[in-house]
Amino acid sequence: MAAKTIISRPIYGTLSPQPGTHHLFIADAEGALAISDMAAKAPAGFFDGTEIVFIPGADGQHVAALEALKPAQFHQAPSFASLLPRLKQTLTNAHMGLRLYLSGTEGLIGQAMQVALEAGIDHTSMQTEHRGSLARRMQCVHCKGITENVTTQPATCSHCGLLLLVRDHYSRRLAAFQGVCINAEDRSEIPPMEEAFP
Amino acid sequence: MGITFRKETFRDDFTFRNSPEHIRRFPFPFHEDSYMYAVNIEPHVVGPKGSVLENLIDVDEHYVAEMQDRALVLAEDPLRCQSLPHMTLAGWDLLELLMEQQALGYPEHFTLTRDGDRWRWINRPLGIDDTFTFGDTSTLPYGPMEYITRQSQGDFCILDQRDGNLWMDAGMVTTQADWSLDFDIGMNFFEWHAPVPLAHEKGIFTRALKFLTNIQQGKPARRLNWTMTINPRLDTSPENYHKWGPDRATVTPENVGDKVHLRVELQSFWRLPRSNGIVFPIRCYLIKMDELVTQPKWARRLHRVIRDLPEELANYKGLTRYRPTLVEWLSKLDDGSATSPGFGPD
Numbered sequence: 001m002a003a004k005t006i007i008s009r010p011i012y013g014t015l016s017p018q019p020g021t022h023h024l025f026i027a028d029a030e031g032a033l034a035i036s037d038m039a040a041k042a043p044a045g046f047f048d049g050t051e052i053v054f055i056p057g058a059d060g061q062h063v064a065a066l067e068a069l070k071p072a073q074f075h076q077a078p079s080f081a082s083l084l085p086r087l088k089q090t091l092t093n094a095h096m097g098l099r100l101y102l103s104g105t106e107g108l109i110g111q112a113m114q115v116a117l118e119a120g121i122d123h124t125s126m127q128t129e130h131r132g133s134l135a136r137r138m139q140c141v142h143c144k145g146i147t148e149n150v151t152t153q154p155a156t157c158s159h160c161g162l163l164l165l166v167r168d169h170y171s172r173r174l175a176a177f178q179g180v181c182i183n184a185e186d187r188s189e190i191p192p193m194e195e196a197f198p
Numbered sequence: 199m200g201i202t203f204r205k206e207t208f209r210d211d212f213t214f215r216n217s218p219e220h221i222r223r224f225p226f227p228f229h230e231d232s233y234m235y236a237v238n239i240e241p242h243v244v245g246p247k248g249s250v251l252e253n254l255i256d257v258d259e260h261y262v263a264e265m266q267d268r269a270l271v272l273a274e275d276p277l278r279c280q281s282l283p284h285m286t287l288a289g290w291d292l293l294e295l296l297m298e299q300q301a302l303g304y305p306e307h308f309t310l311t312r313d314g315d316r317w318r319w320i321n322r323p324l325g326i327d328d329t330f331t332f333g334d335t336s337t338l339p340y341g342p343m344e345y346i347t348r349q350s351q352g353d354f355c356i357l358d359q360r361d362g363n364l365w366m367d368a369g370m371v372t373t374q375a376d377w378s379l380d381f382d383i384g385m386n387f388f389e390w391h392a393p394v395p396l397a398h399e400k401g402i403f404t405r406a407l408k409f410l411t412n413i414q415q416g417k418p419a420r421r422l423n424w425t426m427t428i429n430p431r432l433d434t435s436p437e438n439y440h441k442w443g444p445d446r447a448t449v450t451p452e453n454v455g456d457k458v459h460l461r462v463e464l465q466s467f468w469r470l471p472r473s474n475g476i477v478f479p480i481r482c483y484l485i486k487m488d489e490l491v492t493q494p495k496w497a498r499r500l501h502r503v504i505r506d507l508p509e510e511l512a513n514y515k516g517l518t519r520y521r522p523t524l525v526e527w528l529s530k531l532d533d534g535s536a537t538s539p540g541f542g543p544d
Contacts, residue, residue, distance in 0.1 A: 142439070171382070185443040
């Protein structure tokens, strides 16, 4: 999706059904479409051992389409924060062999991956597919505050107010891109703010 | 005869200076009149007496002042020192290495005595005399990495080796050239180097990683890296960029010699015996232009290097704003005559 990249910036793939009997899907908004597309390629009985956790977008769409896949468990959450306690328990109790599929916005993929990493799952074993908004989760390197859903370049830190260059440098541990003061050398220079991550 | 430690600062009034002997021993990083990235790694063996390589862990006249500056940085921002939970053993490895090397090179200043696991460490310049049990963190005032790196010049990254890669899983980083340990901790070798321009395309990091993952115990390696810093400021962290960034706009033809500093990192790489990790000390040396140009060869060569530096590198190193002023100032000290091969002054 991103035109030009650096090595720390995550690269997303296309969800594909993995061997195994236990599958956990975590998706938001248009990430549901990645699950629907994958379902067309899934073997019979695939969703019998599957849990889908879904955070609908503002339009509230795609819930019925996911339920129609008849997963063993379906859970709808209003936000990632509200999902966190349940997700932590699911991952803590998971057995070896659980396959993880993350789809939707970068913020959702990154935060779900962060929780899975903490549970000891290797990031290279997770299936990811980016769908929908390019909005970024950004950590201010100065005050360490996280600003969600950053769509502009530069962007204002929602904590300390500094004007930040949103870099491509990405930390899986923080699930965030790095923001660095763009006019540190001369605060009177105010570069125009452009819509960069719609 | 021991080292006379200078009383000086790396912030506010910036009283840091090099003595004439320290100017001569400065690790000038250019062996020819131009610069481009290379895998410039060589065995870290003892060098000539009076050079920064006289001992494999160098302690110099700035030791006490640097340790005081580190304590100030840590008091402001404890996230500059972090160690992921699996790295404690590597921290003990590092403690052993630094105590042994400092006691070996500078017996008048440091003494290590061992009775089994019962160790006594005397650090005279900092007034420390501690007895502790090696391997038992509860017997030290800090974790082992933090304890010893509060008493050792330079930044330290401890890398875990697994899956054919190196992972930045612990570090003490308070004198860095604009990178954040807090952001990069947990990343692999390619990820934490991701923002470096040009070098990935040249295959530098692939070859460097291959070399580093094969480093053997007792056979450390080293390389030099460099950048420039305005004022002798050790803490040029991204965390504080909004505080030190304005310095770059203060360079004028009149103050170049005093304000602009060449910043050289002597990086070394050591296999750790118990954890199989790699420790990567990044030792920072600063020299102001007025001091550097007392060696005419260095003045001529630096002029040519900075003048001809590719634009991308100049941007990455943060030189863009003051490069023309610096090149103009240095050009007056370059008569165009040849420079002798090698790093050292004539």
